Amino acid sequence: MGFLNPLAFFLLLIIPIIILLHLLKLKRIEKIISSTFLWKKAIDDIYANTPFQKLRKNLLMIIQILIALLLIFAFSRPTIKMRSALAKSSIILIDVSASMKSAQNGETRLDKAKSIALEIVNSLHGDEKIAILSFDTKCNIVSSFTNNKNELRKSIKSIQQNDTPTDIKDALIIATSMAKSVKECEIFILSDGAFKNIETINLKDINVRFIQIGEGSNNVGIIALDTRKIPQIENEYQTFVNMSNFSKENKTITLELYQNNTMIDITTQTISPSQNTSHIFTKSFSDEGIIKVVIPEKDDLMTDNVAYSVLKKEEKLKILLLSDGNYFVEKALKSIETVELFLAKPSDYKGTEEYDIVIFDNFSPSTIGKGYYIFINAIPPMEGFNSVGTIDKDYVYDWDRNHPVTQFCSFNDVTVQNSLNMKIPDDVLTIIEGKISPLLTYINRRGINILTFPFDIFNSNLPLNTSFPMLILNIMNWYGSLMGGSEDSVLKTGEVIDFQLTENIKSARLTLPVDTNLDISPNQDGRIIFDKTVLSGLYKFDISSTKAKYFGVNLLNSEESNILPKETLSIGDKKITALKEKIILQKEIWKYFVLIVIILLVIEWLIYHKRILV
Numbered sequence: 001m002g003f004l005n006p007l008a009f010f011l012l013l014i015i016p017i018i019i020l021l022h023l024l025k026l027k028r029i030e031k032i033i034s035s036t037f038l039w040k041k042a043i044d045d046i047y048a049n050t051p052f053q054k055l056r057k058n059l060l061m062i063i064q065i066l067i068a069l070l071l072i073f074a075f076s077r078p079t080i081k082m083r084s085a086l087a088k089s090s091i092i093l094i095d096v097s098a099s100m101k102s103a104q105n106g107e108t109r110l111d112k113a114k115s116i117a118l119e120i121v122n123s124l125h126g127d128e129k130i131a132i133l134s135f136d137t138k139c140n141i142v143s144s145f146t147n148n149k150n151e152l153r154k155s156i157k158s159i160q161q162n163d164t165p166t167d168i169k170d171a172l173i174i175a176t177s178m179a180k181s182v183k184e185c186e187i188f189i190l191s192d193g194a195f196k197n198i199e200t201i202n203l204k205d206i207n208v209r210f211i212q213i214g215e216g217s218n219n220v221g222i223i224a225l226d227t228r229k230i231p232q233i234e235n236e237y238q239t240f241v242n243m244s245n246f247s248k249e250n251k252t253i254t255l256e257l258y259q260n261n262t263m264i265d266i267t268t269q270t271i272s273p274s275q276n277t278s279h280i281f282t283k284s285f286s287d288e289g290i291i292k293v294v295i296p297e298k299d300d301l302m303t304d305n306v307a308y309s310v311l312k313k314e315e316k317l318k319i320l321l322l323s324d325g326n327y328f329v330e331k332a333l334k335s336i337e338t339v340e341l342f343l344a345k346p347s348d349y350k351g352t353e354e355y356d357i358v359i360f361d362n363f364s365p366s367t368i369g370k371g372y373y374i375f376i377n378a379i380p381p382m383e384g385f386n387s388v389g390t391i392d393k394d395y396v397y398d399w400d401r402n403h404p405v406t407q408f409c410s411f412n413d414v415t416v417q418n419s420l421n422m423k424i425p426d427d428v429l430t431i432i433e434g435k436i437s438p439l440l441t442y443i444n445r446r447g448i449n450i451l452t453f454p455f456d457i458f459n460s461n462l463p464l465n466t467s468f469p470m471l472i473l474n475i476m477n478w479y480g481s482l483m484g485g486s487e488d489s490v491l492k493t494g495e496v497i498d499f500q501l502t503e504n505i506k507s508a509r510l511t512l513p514v515d516t517n518l519d520i521s522p523n524q525d526g527r528i529i530f531d532k533t534v535l536s537g538l539y540k541f542d543i544s545s546t547k548a549k550y551f552g553v554n555l556l557n558s559e560e561s562n563i564l565p566k567e568t569l570s571i572g573d574k575k576i577t578a579l580k581e582k583i584i585l586q587k588e589i590w591k592y593f594v595l596i597v598i599i600l601l602v603i604e605w606l607i608y609h610k611r612i613l614v
Helices: 006-023 037-048 059-075 109-122 149-157 169-180 327-334 468-482 590-613
Strands: 078-083 089-095 129-135 139-146 185-191 207-212 220-229 236-245 251-259 262-271 275-284 289-294 306-311 317-322 339-344 357-361 371-376 386-399 415-423 429-434 438-445 448-453 490-492 497-500 508-511 517-520 527-530 537-542 548-554 568-571 574-577 584-588
Touching (some): 059 590, 089 109, 089 169, 109 129, 109 149, 129 149, 139 149, 139 169, 207 568, 207 574, 220 306, 220 490, 236 251, 236 262, 236 306, 262 275, 306 490, 317 327, 327 339, 327 468, 371 468, 415 438, 448 468, 468 497, 497 537
Parallel strands (some): 089 129, 089 185, 357 371, 371 448, 490 548
Antiparallel strands (some): 078 584, 129 139, 220 236, 236 275, 251 289, 306 548, 386 415, 438 448, 497 527, 508 517, 508 537, 537 548, 568 574
16 A cells, blocks of 8 residues: 555544543533432433543544544555466567667666566466566567466566567567467557567467556767778778667767777767767778777766777788689779789699689689688589589579678679570579579588579670679678688668688687677687677687687667657557556555544434433
8 A cells, every 4th residue: 555645644643632632631610509310311421521531432522533544544545466367378578679778767678678577477366377578679588377476477577688580589489379378368569669560370269468668869979880991002991881870959079089999089969859860080090909999978878978999900811712714803903902813724723722812714623622612603512402404594583682792783784695494403593583593692501601503604794784883892791701811891770690610629718798608609600609799898719828709799779769658569560558657556545544534423423412311
């Protein structure tokens, strides 16, 4: 029970006054009479009004004290916690994504969500059961169905905050599957709603309650960062920063640029509400270092106020082109500043150990070792690859627009003649798909990386396509990044850190942004793959006593930086209105006290008049 007006309890001082009034002795006029026989009742009254005697069996005083107490309780506006009835089984989905790190008055949204989840657990009774799931880009089953309150409380308190984007789809799929395994189940979503509408989930027979967490949108965040070397100018770099103001008022912010924790530039920007702005720092950097951009002003979400870019020492990729002459590929490679091109004829082929990437044009060796290869109009010497004749004419049917090799490219009008009818194994990725046969594939098998074009470049209009130079550049950049090359390391939370170790290195010591250390072993291909980038900041891999690799992992997500809570969720064909943190309700019960007071007043009146009439 709670009280909305606890100051009313000072009225308890009235109780002693009521008792004192009953102790007061009545003042009577003395008269001499002949007999007291007819005055027995008056004598009894005198006796009753002597100090403390009248308190004996004084029902009226007790009733009056009760009335006073009840009125004081009514004035204090007492409340009791009332919850909406839970179903027999409930599933609580708790959002742990970056936007839930927003804080007001020292309490994060995740803290608030966990408090509400604990309130729901505390209201369990009988055979009701609850399951707990947390979600960001992935879903984690924190607790399966149970009515053990201690176990549920422990599970809720163990939930950790992440700096990742939100994708509730997997959580809803798991929750709906769990709901179908029990009778009478409902789902609670504890979130600020910073995720896209879900159209493919059917919640037709499941009751869903959306508990809106948080308020306000006081945030300015960094939503894009990139650092690039200026061509032809030694050690000159440009750092591009894009910021957005998600609040409802103009914001003037400071933007600080650091290299290896030393501030090297600063600027001021004014951003209108719901608007973006960008700034480019042009500075001279050494070939290696950690670039950090900071917005020092405090707001509700500080995660997106810092972003990192890691510069690696620029080393040119050594490319060997084995060909009897391929003007288009040769010209495209020579235009790339980070490439050092070596030319040789297929008849001069003696091995590839000293080159980073080898291109086999109209030629395939009998065997290849670990490395990075491109096959043009040739079948790789790997199990599962073979050619069944040729295809007179093919054209691009579709391509993977999200793959690094095809970014910013379009192949709508590309046609091919006399291509190899290539049959590929199941572990091959098709990047560009032809109408009849694949036109660009990739495979990574035991450290052997192969991109295959099963057609002669001269027998297609691909070199005439405006995307051809970009395609070659993308391939060089992607292969370079896979082998731990010279690309800047700017990653987003949730993305995978992937780089190649040299053969004599057996493990790397990883230091996370929270200063926790892990030992990471390479896979069978000698690559370090780390996919638990759930926190923003610097990830340091100590490869040896003198060598370390750094990766900057940042939020850089406008949907998460926009911390204004949603009022409704769209899931399937359902529109779910937010309950705004109200699961446990306070119900005022002063009216019931007043009703009891009225009943007691009637009783007091009846008792008083009965005495008069007797």
